[in-house]
Amino acid sequence: MLKAGVPEGEDFADVALHLQESFLQNPEVEAFLKDLAAYAASRLGSSGHECSCDITVLRPKKPVASAGSHPGLAPITQLESRHGDGPGLLAMRTAETVLVADLRRERRWPEYAKAVQGHGFLSVLSVPAALDVDVRGVVTFYCPQPLAADNDGVFAAEAFVRQASKGLKLALRMLKLEEIRDGMSAAMQTRTVIDLATGAIMAQNRCSQAAAFKLLKDASNTRNMKLREVAASVVESVAGAAGTFTYFDE
Numbered sequence: 001m002l003k004a005g006v007p008e009g010e011d012f013a014d015v016a017l018h019l020q021e022s023f024l025q026n027p028e029v030e031a032f033l034k035d036l037a038a039y040a041a042s043r044l045g046s047s048g049h050e051c052s053c054d055i056t057v058l059r060p061k062k063p064v065a066s067a068g069s070h071p072g073l074a075p076i077t078q079l080e081s082r083h084g085d086g087p088g089l090l091a092m093r094t095a096e097t098v099l100v101a102d103l104r105r106e107r108r109w110p111e112y113a114k115a116v117q118g119h120g121f122l123s124v125l126s127v128p129a130a131l132d133v134d135v136r137g138v139v140t141f142y143c144p145q146p147l148a149a150d151n152d153g154v155f156a157a158e159a160f161v162r163q164a165s166k167g168l169k170l171a172l173r174m175l176k177l178e179e180i181r182d183g184m185s186a187a188m189q190t191r192t193v194i195d196l197a198t199g200a201i202m203a204q205n206r207c208s209q210a211a212a213f214k215l216l217k218d219a220s221n222t223r224n225m226k227l228r229e230v231a232a233s234v235v236e237s238v239a240g241a242a243g244t245f246t247y248f249d250e
Contacts, residue, residue, distance in 0.1 A: 002153025
């Protein structure tokens with residue numbers, strides 16, 4: 001059961017520090033989410049009736065990122081995705097908290113309700129995370145006892161998620177910047193190899209740059225190889241050694 005009796009004005013100031021330390025130790029999305037889920041479960045669960053927590057994040061052109069405090073939660077999250085509905089997805093769509101107070105009385109998602117009960121839970125609370133415009137997230141708590149809508153634990157969970165959303169948003173932005181940087185670096189490396197190969201072909205065949213590049217593309221199509229791989233083989237044959245580098249790598 002979610003911890004009740006939360007002091008009025010509780011702002012979960014400790015969450016920010018925990019997220020900062022966690023991100024430094026877990027720079028990968030799934031690892032970061034798993035740590036946050038475990039922290040949420042321990043921070044909000046009551047003694048003797050511990051709740052489990054799962055966090056799901058949807059980002060453009062990225063696989064669904066999801067991690068939980070309990071290994072058995074993964075199939076439940078996948079069940080929601082497979083059916084395209086459930087408390088977590090509903091919370092993300094509406095940007096409002098969704099509470100399934102007693103799964104034994106739930107009629108909207110019968111298969112989901114049965115699966116969750118099979119893991120020993122009787123209530124589900126999904127709280128949407130306020131992230132960037134093109135990013136959606138939800139923090140879902142699974143508890144072994146029914147949960148009333150006016151339970152203090154519900155309000156505590158919402159307050160926790162509001163605070164955690166700030167750190168999660170910042171972490172996702174930093175990861176996005178790193179991915180953009182890595183993508184640009186890879187693109188520059190590919191461009192360097194192709195330019196070197198084009199120059200080598202121009203010198204060997206006394207042809208124009210356009211003609212040399214066409215030869216590379218034709219070879220790529222004929223051999224069913226990526227253009228960069230063909231270019232790398234050309235550079236290797238001319239230089240007598242494998243591997244190229246770009247000066248911005250230094």
